[in-house]
Amino acid sequence: xxxxxHETAPEVAQELAGFLxxxxxxxxxRWADAALFRVVFTVSRDEAVEACKxxxxxxAHVARSGRLEDIEGPGFAAVRDQLGRTSASRAQAGFSPSQxxxxxxxxxxxxxxxxxxxxxxxxxxHATACTLALTVLMGTLRLVVMETTVSAGxxxxxxxxxxxxxxxxxxxxxxEGIVAVPLIGTLDSARSQVVMESLLEAIVDxxxxxxxxxxxxxxxxxxxxxxxLMKTVAAARLMGAECIVSGIRPAIAQTIVHLGIxxxxxxxxxxxxxxxxxxxxxxxxxxxxxAVVGASPR
Numbered sequence: 001x002x003x004x005x006h007e008t009a010p011e012v013a014q015e016l017a018g019f020l021x022x023x024x025x026x027x028x029x030r031w032a033d034a035a036l037f038r039v040v041f042t043v044s045r046d047e048a049v050e051a052c053k054x055x056x057x058x059x060a061h062v063a064r065s066g067r068l069e070d071i072e073g074p075g076f077a078a079v080r081d082q083l084g085r086t087s088a089s090r091a092q093a094g095f096s097p098s099q100x101x102x103x104x105x106x107x108x109x110x111x112x113x114x115x116x117x118x119x120x121x122x123x124x125x126h127a128t129a130c131t132l133a134l135t136v137l138m139g140t141l142r143l144v145v146m147e148t149t150v151s152a153g154x155x156x157x158x159x160x161x162x163x164x165x166x167x168x169x170x171x172x173x174x175x176e177g178i179v180a181v182p183l184i185g186t187l188d189s190a191r192s193q194v195v196m197e198s199l200l201e202a203i204v205d206x207x208x209x210x211x212x213x214x215x216x217x218x219x220x221x222x223x224x225x226x227x228x229l230m231k232t233v234a235a236a237r238l239m240g241a242e243c244i245v246s247g248i249r250p251a252i253a254q255t256i257v258h259l260g261i262x263x264x265x266x267x268x269x270x271x272x273x274x275x276x277x278x279x280x281x282x283x284x285x286x287x288x289x290x291a292v293v294g295a296s297p298r
Contacts, residue, residue, distance in 0.1 A: 008068050008133045012126075016115075016133045017063035020056055023114050028052035030110040036103040040089045051086070054079050059137055068137045071144050084148035097149055104142040108135065169195045171202035178279045179203065180212035180272065187218055192228035196235055203239045210279035211236045214272045216247030226261045233266050242267065242282075246275035 020027070031037060032048040041048035061075030062068065090100050115134055116122035122131075169191065172180045179202045181195060199211055213232065215221065221229075229245060236243040246269045248256075256263060269275040277287055 008066070008136065009129065010066055012129050012133050013063050013066045013068060016068075016130055016137065017060045019115055019118060019130070019134075020060035020063060024053055024056045024060075026114055027056050027111055030114075031055070031107055034103065034106055034110075036086065036090070036100075036107065039093070040086050051082060054082060055141070059141065062140070063133075063137060068133060069140055071140055071147060073140075076141075076144050080144065080148055083145050084151065087145050087149040091149060097146060100149055101142055101146055104145045105138070107141075108138040111138065169198055171198050173202075173206055174212070174276055175280060175283075175285075177207065177209045177283060178212070178276065179206055179208045179210075180214060180276075182214045182217065182272070184217040185219070187215075187225045187228055189224075189228070192232065195228075196232045199232060200235055200239055203236060203241045208241050210282065211241045211243045212272065212275045212279065213243060213245045214247045214275070215245060215252075216249070216271065218247075218252075221248075221252045221255060223259055223261055226256065226259075226263065230263070230266065242279075244269055244275045244278065246270065246272050 028049045029052075031052040032041075032045055037048045037052055041051060058075045058079045061078075062070070062073045063075075065073055065075065067073045087100050090103070091097075095103075111134060112131055115131060116127065119127040119130075121127060169181060169183070172182070174180050179199070181199055183195065187195070195213075199213075202208065203211060213229065215229075218225070233243040233245070244267045245263075248268055248270070267278075269278055280287060
């Protein structure tokens, strides 16, 4: 992936690589005191120095390849995980992506100062070309860090979403041999998979003969939701449990009819209490209403 239009002469790129290799130790020592590394590697400064050396090695590798603007350059592969952990640590500390990018930018000045010291005249054309090449390379490093920051953030969001799905789809043991899943909110493909897996695991663990899917708090039922429900019912049957869908409200019932969705093979009940009463009756347990002691008839 090319990130800029700047052209760097091959000899300049090679000279830049040589500089990075020669000044590896000095650069690492200076960068270890920069905020990006100092506040992450708090146990040992030597650990920060070693991390900085790995980054310098990566930059030298990229410079040798001549692809100074390629964030997918093979040289960065070795330090992507490390850069991702470093930027993730800064993000967890409350720093925004722009602030993290600024900290990466702070690494440029120490490197430029060392590079200019290599030339008798740090302002001649050749020195300027090398300095510009280093600036381009450091800009690419900044983009790599931002890319890893975004990727780490997306992975964190994905993990949190999975955890929320698991929390939002609990399987409740209502009675011996009877489990229920009260569904709340929209039922999409990802959540349906979690519901199915959780329910099947509960059927095995609880040796359940009846499983109730209560959709009282599901706002809408379309063809996709109905398909998910039927798949879950079919999977439960394969595990030896009879599945009951409860909580179909009048509006949802009308929608199902208008869409022409066939739920004829699915056992339904008006509410969770009705579904539980049905499951209990199938187990030979009869429920009876008893008057409250001391209550006077009306």
